[in-house]
Amino acid sequence: MVPKTSQGHYMRExxxxxxxxxxxxxxxxxxxxxxxxADDITIRVEDFAEPEVLADLDIPDAFNLLGLYHGVDxxxxxxxxxxxxxxxxxxxxxxxxxxxxxxSDTLEHIIEHVLIHEIGHHFGLSDDDMHALEDEADGxxxx
Numbered sequence: 001m002v003p004k005t006s007q008g009h010y011m012r013e014x015x016x017x018x019x020x021x022x023x024x025x026x027x028x029x030x031x032x033x034x035x036x037x038a039d040d041i042t043i044r045v046e047d048f049a050e051p052e053v054l055a056d057l058d059i060p061d062a063f064n065l066l067g068l069y070h071g072v073d074x075x076x077x078x079x080x081x082x083x084x085x086x087x088x089x090x091x092x093x094x095x096x097x098x099x100x101x102x103x104s105d106t107l108e109h110i111i112e113h114v115l116i117h118e119i120g121h122h123f124g125l126s127d128d129d130m131h132a133l134e135d136e137a138d139g140x141x142x143x
Contacts, residue, residue: 010107019093020045026111030119031136038119041071042088049092063095067114069121089118 002010002018014022023043027035048062059065071087091114100107120130 013097014093014107016045016047016093019091019097022108023091023111023115026108027115029108029112030115034116034119038122040086041119041122042086043091043115044088045091045093047092047094049090062092063098065092066095066099066110067091067118069118071122087122089115089122091115 001021002012002014004010020043023045027043030038049057049059049065049068053068054060054062054065057065068090069087070090091111096110096114097107100110103110105113116130
Protein backbone atom coordinates (compact mmCIF):
# COMPACT_ATOMS: atom_id res chain seq x y z
CA MET A 1 0.00 0.00 0.00
CA VAL A 2 1.17 3.52 -0.76
CA PRO A 3 2.34 5.43 2.35
CA LYS A 4 0.62 8.71 3.23
CA THR A 5 1.93 12.02 4.48
CA SER A 6 0.77 13.44 7.81
CA GLN A 7 -1.83 15.44 5.82
CA GLY A 8 -3.32 12.22 4.41
CA HIS A 9 -1.96 12.59 0.86
CA TYR A 10 -0.24 9.70 -0.87
CA MET A 11 3.55 9.92 -1.18
CA ARG A 12 3.41 8.52 -4.70
CA GLU A 13 0.73 7.91 -7.29
CA UNK A 14 -1.12 4.67 -6.49
CA UNK A 15 -0.59 2.01 -9.15
CA UNK A 16 -3.48 -0.17 -10.41
CA UNK A 17 -3.22 -2.63 -7.52
CA UNK A 18 -2.99 0.10 -4.87
CA UNK A 19 -5.84 2.03 -6.47
CA UNK A 20 -8.05 -1.09 -6.56
CA UNK A 21 -7.29 -1.70 -2.87
CA UNK A 22 -8.19 1.93 -2.04
CA UNK A 23 -11.38 1.58 -4.11
CA UNK A 24 -12.42 -1.61 -2.31
CA UNK A 25 -11.85 0.09 1.06
CA UNK A 26 -14.00 3.00 -0.15
CA UNK A 27 -16.66 0.51 -1.29
CA UNK A 28 -16.54 -1.05 2.20
CA UNK A 29 -17.39 2.33 3.73
CA UNK A 30 -20.58 2.73 1.70
CA UNK A 31 -23.86 2.27 3.62
CA UNK A 32 -24.34 -1.45 4.30
CA UNK A 33 -27.83 -1.83 2.74
CA UNK A 34 -26.67 -0.09 -0.43
CA UNK A 35 -23.50 -2.19 -0.59
CA UNK A 36 -25.38 -5.48 -0.09
CA UNK A 37 -27.72 -4.69 -2.98
CA ALA A 38 -24.72 -3.99 -5.22
CA ASP A 39 -22.77 -7.16 -4.43
CA ASP A 40 -23.28 -8.53 -7.95
CA ILE A 41 -21.45 -5.59 -9.57
CA THR A 42 -17.84 -6.07 -10.65
CA ILE A 43 -15.51 -3.11 -10.03
CA ARG A 44 -12.72 -2.61 -12.55
CA VAL A 45 -9.89 -0.09 -12.59
CA GLU A 46 -8.63 1.25 -15.92
CA ASP A 47 -6.32 4.19 -16.56
CA PHE A 48 -8.80 5.85 -18.96
CA ALA A 49 -12.04 5.05 -20.73
CA GLU A 50 -11.65 3.48 -24.15
CA PRO A 51 -11.78 5.97 -27.06
CA GLU A 52 -15.02 4.35 -28.32
CA VAL A 53 -16.68 4.91 -24.93
CA LEU A 54 -15.64 8.56 -24.90
CA ALA A 55 -16.94 8.98 -28.46
CA ASP A 56 -20.27 7.28 -27.63
CA LEU A 57 -20.72 9.60 -24.64
CA ASP A 58 -19.54 12.64 -26.63
CA ILE A 59 -16.76 13.35 -24.12
CA PRO A 60 -13.77 14.91 -25.91
CA ASP A 61 -11.37 14.85 -22.93
CA ALA A 62 -10.67 11.50 -21.23
CA PHE A 63 -9.95 13.36 -17.97
CA ASN A 64 -13.64 14.35 -17.81
CA LEU A 65 -14.88 10.79 -17.21
CA LEU A 66 -14.14 9.44 -13.72
CA GLY A 67 -16.27 6.32 -13.81
CA LEU A 68 -18.87 4.45 -15.80
CA TYR A 69 -21.62 1.95 -15.02
CA HIS A 70 -21.92 -0.73 -17.69
CA GLY A 71 -24.98 -2.93 -17.54
CA VAL A 72 -28.76 -2.90 -17.34
CA ASP A 73 -30.18 -0.99 -14.39
CA UNK A 74 -32.47 -2.99 -12.10
CA UNK A 75 -35.52 -0.93 -13.11
CA UNK A 76 -35.19 -2.34 -16.65
CA UNK A 77 -34.05 -5.89 -15.89
CA UNK A 78 -36.30 -8.86 -16.48
CA UNK A 79 -36.19 -12.41 -15.19
CA UNK A 80 -36.11 -13.41 -18.84
CA UNK A 81 -32.92 -11.47 -19.56
CA UNK A 82 -29.93 -13.60 -20.33
CA UNK A 83 -27.27 -11.95 -18.19
CA UNK A 84 -24.17 -13.10 -20.06
CA UNK A 85 -21.95 -10.52 -18.39
CA UNK A 86 -21.98 -9.08 -14.88
CA UNK A 87 -22.82 -5.43 -14.45
CA UNK A 88 -19.58 -3.48 -14.06
CA UNK A 89 -18.36 -0.21 -12.72
CA UNK A 90 -15.25 1.17 -14.32
CA UNK A 91 -13.14 3.52 -12.22
CA UNK A 92 -10.80 5.57 -14.36
CA UNK A 93 -7.62 5.91 -12.33
CA UNK A 94 -5.81 8.75 -14.12
CA UNK A 95 -8.80 11.15 -14.19
CA UNK A 96 -9.63 10.37 -10.54
CA UNK A 97 -6.01 10.92 -9.48
CA UNK A 98 -5.97 14.16 -11.47
CA UNK A 99 -9.11 15.35 -9.70
CA UNK A 100 -7.64 14.42 -6.30
CA UNK A 101 -4.53 16.49 -7.07
CA UNK A 102 -6.69 19.54 -7.78
CA UNK A 103 -9.26 19.05 -5.01
CA SER A 104 -9.43 19.54 -1.27
CA ASP A 105 -11.23 16.16 -1.10
CA THR A 106 -9.24 13.02 -0.38
CA LEU A 107 -8.74 10.35 -3.01
CA GLU A 108 -10.90 8.03 -0.92
CA HIS A 109 -13.76 10.54 -0.81
CA ILE A 110 -13.63 11.08 -4.58
CA ILE A 111 -13.70 7.32 -5.19
CA GLU A 112 -16.67 6.96 -2.79
CA HIS A 113 -18.47 9.71 -4.71
CA VAL A 114 -17.83 8.00 -8.06
CA LEU A 115 -18.89 4.59 -6.70
CA ILE A 116 -22.13 5.97 -5.26
CA HIS A 117 -22.91 7.76 -8.49
CA GLU A 118 -22.23 4.72 -10.68
CA ILE A 119 -23.96 2.22 -8.36
CA GLY A 120 -26.86 4.66 -8.30
CA HIS A 121 -27.18 4.22 -12.06
CA HIS A 122 -27.49 0.46 -11.42
CA PHE A 123 -30.57 1.19 -9.29
CA GLY A 124 -31.98 3.94 -11.49
CA LEU A 125 -31.51 6.50 -8.67
CA SER A 126 -31.83 10.24 -9.16
CA ASP A 127 -28.98 12.65 -8.46
CA ASP A 128 -30.81 13.76 -5.27
CA ASP A 129 -30.98 10.14 -4.07
CA MET A 130 -27.27 9.76 -4.73
CA HIS A 131 -26.42 12.96 -2.85
CA ALA A 132 -28.37 11.64 0.16
CA LEU A 133 -26.40 8.37 0.01
CA GLU A 134 -23.12 10.29 -0.19
CA ASP A 135 -24.12 12.28 2.89
CA GLU A 136 -24.90 9.02 4.70
CA ALA A 137 -21.54 7.54 3.64
CA ASP A 138 -19.79 10.67 4.95
CA GLY A 139 -21.53 10.17 8.29
CA UNK A 140 -20.47 6.50 8.52
CA UNK A 141 -16.79 6.99 7.63
CA UNK A 142 -14.48 4.80 9.63
CA UNK A 143 -11.52 6.34 11.47
